[in-house]
Amino acid sequence: MAKRYSPSIAANPYIVGTFACIGGGLFGLDISSMSAVLNSPAYNEYFGYPPSTTQGGIVASMPAGSFAGALAVTCLADRIGRKSSIILSGCIWLIGCILQSASQNVAMLVAGRLIAGLAVGIASSAVPIYQSEITPPAIRGRLVSMQQWSINWGILLQYFVEFGCSYINGDASFRIPWGIQMIPAIILSLGMLFFPESPRWLMDRDREQEALQILADLHGRGDSNHPLVQLEYAEIKEQVTFERTHGAKSYLDLFKPGIVRRVGLGMSLQMWSQLSGINVMMYYIVYVFEGAGLTGRRANLIADSVQYVLNVAMTIPAILYVDRWGRRPLLIAGTALMGFWLFLVGGLQGRFGHWGDVGTDKIWLVAGNDHATKAIIVCSYLFVCSFAVTMGPVSWTYPAELFPMRVRAKAVSLATATNWAFGFALAWFVPPALSNIAYKTYFIFGTFNFVACVHVFFCFPETAGRTLEEVEAIFAQGNTFTAWRISRDVGRQDLSQVQPAHDLDEHDAGSLEEKA
Template identity: 70%
Template sequence: MGYNARIASNPYVVGTFACIGGGLFGLDISSMSGVLSNDAYKRVFSNPDSNAQGAMVAAMPAGSFVGALAVSQLADRIGRKRTIILSGLIWIIGSILQCAAVNRGMLVVGRIISGISVGIASAVVPVYQSEIAEPRIRGRIVATQQWAITWGILIQYFIQFGCSYIDGVASFRIPWGLQMIPAIVLSSGMVFFPESPRWLFDHGREEEALQVLADLHGNGDTKNELVRLEYEEIREQVLFERTEGAKSYLDLVKPGMPRRVFLGCALQMWSQLSGMNVMMYYIVYVFQGAGITGRRGNLIAASVQYVLNVALTVPAIIYIDKWGRRPMLLAGTFFMGFFLFLVGGLQGGFGRWGTVEGETNPVWVVSDHDSISKGIIVCSYLFVCSFAITMGPVSWTYPAELFPLKVRGKAVSLATSANWAFNFALAWAVPPGLANIAYKTYFIFGTFNFAAFIHILFMYPETVGRSLEEVEEIFAQGHTFSAWKIKKDVGKKSLGQVIEHNKELEYQVTDHLDLPEKV
């Protein structure tokens, strides 16, 4: 599939368009949170209890786990671009099944298929974005993945809000049907965008890779200095990897790699254990606990949270390449833990078991304490803001920067699958948790955030401003439990140094390489 060189001349356009795949994740989150109090939904799906509702919500991350693992093969075999196109096509199938669902089984199947699509997109889009962006803007480009997720949540939630005034099944079928539109746009639009230059080079299409780099970063000029440096760095990495033989999953356990795989998987795990997606999926239950009941009150209170999520992601996108990954992660985990403990403490100190409008089972609710209820709501909003401006964008950016080209597809796939494994477990477990241990649930997630703070402080090195090839030098320094000691100039090389190193590597490659002349 060809691409339009004029469109490809702007890396922001290329990177942000691909992140529509992230928007699919956001659409799914609020496609369920917006119907939890919908009478027509409850009637069609037989008034699901907390366990059944958890299972239906968890069907999507279960499929996403499978989809993320599939990227380990798809991204390397058919390319980053075609894999993104495939994710959009799968989403359309899943949306059709959800829209037409007449029972729980059909809904679960549709959500699993949509989940496969989201898993594929969530794993491959950050890889694609990181490989088409130059180092100084890479964080900004990949962070748009999180922004797309927040927009997906917000748009779908307001569609749900509007359709909630429709009587009957159309109130939830219309939103579930409309979510096909972004996937159609994604799959059709990606045809006009380039393949990753690093994937092209790795598959013997070096001249095409050079031209893509020139279009993206040099206004079409193949002799541009930045283009030359990137080309030589990619060449250096590919030459080195070819001296090590064929690609294999065993590469993930070779010296130096297990640490990076662990960091990538752990960061995605912490992003789920932060409690953010729980707040997104089950915001209705959170506000019930604060004493806000009724369809209108709940939907309006929740919509404020979704607007904040979108708005506060913007500063993160703008400044992620100035603030750095470590400071953002440390600040985010600390404040998220702090606000969750406040929510749990306020609910525990002033709440009791009782009944609320529209629910037959008892819930933990704060009543007769208007100021406390407002305090809980404010703390939940501040929690969302803390995630949006820190952990949200960095959790997608950082894993995509950690790995060498040879294993990047497989390693990011594995890291993203960790995200979905924990997403699945939490989506299923939280409704029973809120039904049984109530406010204590927030203490659990608050503790996870403080544990993440300690882990990040000691083990996560800074990667901002370095090319994907320069990141290799960071991990060559060691400092496994003292990540703050790595200096900013580690990994930096001049064009001449890279070319000289390439000459040495060429002599080490046993098989003949049909590489083009250096630019």
């Protein structure tokens, strides 16, 4: 059967693995599309100065749609394929953007955000699955981490678009940025037409020759007899055969012994990602800095932009070293640091703040203490840096490599749906929380981080550098609460019979050594 993609593009696993990350960028675009307009006079006047509960509902409508989209992937990714699911997400995003940019009232804005959220939910589940199944294990963590980096780039670029448009008078200041969001979705949907489908999905559909050729293009420079290609092909075929004889593909598979534990880990990691408090600092950073005593809309927007730049920059070390450092050390260090910074923010605001009025709102704020204001802003920056280099990328990488293929699409989408369920609840919760319990909100999220740190230490085994098939051996070792005892050598396969590494080029040798 003729290939439906460009061999020249498909020959580079980095290009294949990173282009789909535009789907993650859609999530980032949405985050800053709201954060930058929260204190915009034009936005507030046009939509009737929405109170905290209404504003929370507007922001929360996107993760509500994303929750439904993530669950839809359980059927879409298996039925139409990983690639087609990503293309579909871009098409749905266009509809959501059109409705948002043409919004006449709050109801129409919420409808547009719900539809856009549906697209984000599909993309955020399908992209990590696609990446994990199409990239070699030596670089899988790096490429799946690009999902988080693309989210951060989406946040940053959209924020600066909004910042520039804030100088425009009238409702064009927020309609233009909401309309511009369509451009990445068009690029994503059209561009994915030229990329290959997941070889694992093709193999499961008895399209073995297509799967072999894609593996050859990606990992063997077109040579289907390349040792790495033959090894991966044999692993995938064996796994597909095994899974076909051990139960049908259904939701009941998620509750079978050996699987239900992994489903719990994937869901809980996405839950902890939201409960870390990162979306407080992303969606509502304007409110955070306003409460810290940073006065003036322009000064607030500039301070916010620094945070978004740091978010992008600090994800780079994780992308480069996530496979070397491992998932567990990053998660343990990240959750501990995030809890520490949030307790400092809450403590500083509690010690130096008081109830005051900003415009028509009554908020807890720090006034007349420049040192406390600067300290809170710096702690907020350090919190975001800690998330960007640890929990941010790992929360997407880890769930994508936990599951066998017969349940992978359903399990990853369920984990991602958990992210959106908690994202929806927290997006709605934060504005009323800041209005009522003020600085105590930070203590709540800080506590969540410390609990997450303990959970990771006891329950999350290391999966870095293993093939998706080798992960099976990891979960055959130990029980639910002995993850720290599992060696990083568990699951490694003996490749002594495979072509020696010195006969291969540097990239291929590195790939085989990672699998050895």
